[in-house]
Amino acid sequence: MALNNTPMLVPHLVVGDAxxxxxFYARAFGAEEMVRLPGPDxxxxxxxxxxxxxxxxxxxxxxxYNDGVSSTPAALGGTPVTLHLHGADVDGRFQRALDAGAVVVNPLEDQFWGDRYGVVRDPFGHHWALAESVREVDVTEIAAQMSSAE
Incomplete structure (x- = not known):
C-alpha cells in the first residue's frame, strides 16, 4: 500500500453494522466503496x-477499544454532527435517500439563505443535510433574517 501524506480532513463514522x-450509503447517496477491511470476527x-x-x-x-463504551449515535442518544451534501438535484437526492431507508429530520424546503435544504437521519443514526443553492442572497439579508427570527 502506498503512503499518502496528503493533508485532508475525513469524517469517520461509527455504526452498528458497517x-x-x-x-445503504451506496443506495442513498451514490457512495463509491474504496476499501473494506474486515477483522477476524x-x-x-x-x-x-x-x-x-x-x-x-x-x-x-x-x-x-473505547474504554468499554459504544460510540454509535444510538448508544450516545443521537449525533451532534451533520454531514452536509451540497449539489444539484437536491429533490432527487433527498428522495433517493428516503427510498433507501433514511427518515426526515427536517423537510426539504427553500431557506432564507438561498438554499433548498433538508436533513435526513440514516438507519445508523447519522444526520445528512442535503442542499442546493437556488438563489443568491446577500449576507446582510441573511443577517437581517436571522436577527428577525430571534
Missing part, C-alpha cells in the same frame, strides 16, 4: 468510501 451501512475494522467527491471513513462499533 457492511450494511456501506450498502468479520466486523469491519475500517472502510473508506467516496461520497459527493469526498472521502468518508467508517467502521463497526468496537466498545472494547
Amino acid at each position: 457492511a450494511a451501512a456501506l450498502d 468479520g466486523k469491519l475494522m475500517h472502510a473508506c468510501m467516496r461520497v459527493n467527491g469526498s472521502m468518508v471513513f467508517l467502521n463497526d462499533d468496537f466498545p472494547e
Whole structure:
C-alpha cells in the first residue's frame, strides 16, 4: 500500500453494522466503496468510501477499544454532527435517500439563505443535510433574517 501524506480532513463514522451501512450509503447517496477491511470476527475494522467527491471513513462499533463504551449515535442518544451534501438535484437526492431507508429530520424546503435544504437521519443514526443553492442572497439579508427570527 502506498503512503499518502496528503493533508485532508475525513469524517469517520461509527455504526452498528458497517457492511450494511456501506450498502445503504451506496443506495442513498451514490457512495463509491474504496476499501473494506474486515477483522477476524468479520466486523469491519475500517472502510473508506467516496461520497459527493469526498472521502468518508467508517467502521463497526468496537466498545472494547473505547474504554468499554459504544460510540454509535444510538448508544450516545443521537449525533451532534451533520454531514452536509451540497449539489444539484437536491429533490432527487433527498428522495433517493428516503427510498433507501433514511427518515426526515427536517423537510426539504427553500431557506432564507438561498438554499433548498433538508436533513435526513440514516438507519445508523447519522444526520445528512442535503442542499442546493437556488438563489443568491446577500449576507446582510441573511443577517437581517436571522436577527428577525430571534
